[in-house]
Every structure is written in structure tokens, then in C-alpha cells.
Amino acid sequence: MSAMQERPRRLAGARPRPAPLGGLASVAKRDDIARPRGQEATAQRRLGAKTADMQRTNDRELREQLTKLRTEHRLLDEEIVGLETSGTADQLHIKRLKKKKLTLKDQITAIEDQLLPDIIA
Numbered sequence: 001m002s003a004m005q006e007r008p009r010r011l012a013g014a015r016p017r018p019a020p021l022g023g024l025a026s027v028a029k030r031d032d033i034a035r036p037r038g039q040e041a042t043a044q045r046r047l048g049a050k051t052a053d054m055q056r057t058n059d060r061e062l063r064e065q066l067t068k069l070r071t072e073h074r075l076l077d078e079e080i081v082g083l084e085t086s087g088t089a090d091q092l093h094i095k096r097l098k099k100k101k102l103t104l105k106d107q108i109t110a111i112e113d114q115l116l117p118d119i120i121a
Helices: 030-034 039-086 091-115
Strands: none
Touching: 039 091
16 A cells, blocks of 8 residues: 555544434334334323322322421420420520421422412413
């Protein structure tokens, strides 16, 4: 071979490029993309059902946690009011309880936002 006709050298470890497909073989049919058929469609329906079940389970768990946090928040509020009315309570202790109550309120708000997202129509 002459110097002009030499083939380009491949780098070590490099793979050759696949030949491009020509004609209609490179274009997917519209029906194949739009509607899966047979086992694939059944698998997608099952996946959708599993996702819906997981969503319901997640919602149920969030609602249970929300109920628990609301109860704890209410009990903290009652404790704070009781300590403030007694007049003998430590102010530092009351401030800590109030801070804990605010943290609970933030958690409650976050869970409520997950359950009912604020959608601007």
C-alpha cells in the first residue's frame, strides 16, 4: 500500500462503529410506538396497578403519621398552656417546648403538602 492508501489505525480497545441502517429499517412504525401489544401491554397494566397500590399505601402511611403528629402537637400545646398558667414553670423549658411544637407544625405542613399539592390552575 502506498502512503496515501493506508487505512486509518484503530486505537487499542476501540470498537468499530456499527454500519448505519438504511431505508425503512431505521424508522420505527407508528403503531409499534403508540400501542404495546400482548405480554408487554399486560406487563404495563400490572406495573400501573402496582404503582397505584404503592401510592395508596404511601398515602395511608402519610395520613397515619399526620394524625400522630397532630395529636403530639395538640398535647404539646396543652402542656405549654398549663405551664404558662401555673406561673412557676421554667421559661427555658417553655421555649424548648414551643420550638418542638413549631418543628411538629412544619412536619405537619410538609406531609399535608405531599398529600394535597398546591396546584395553581
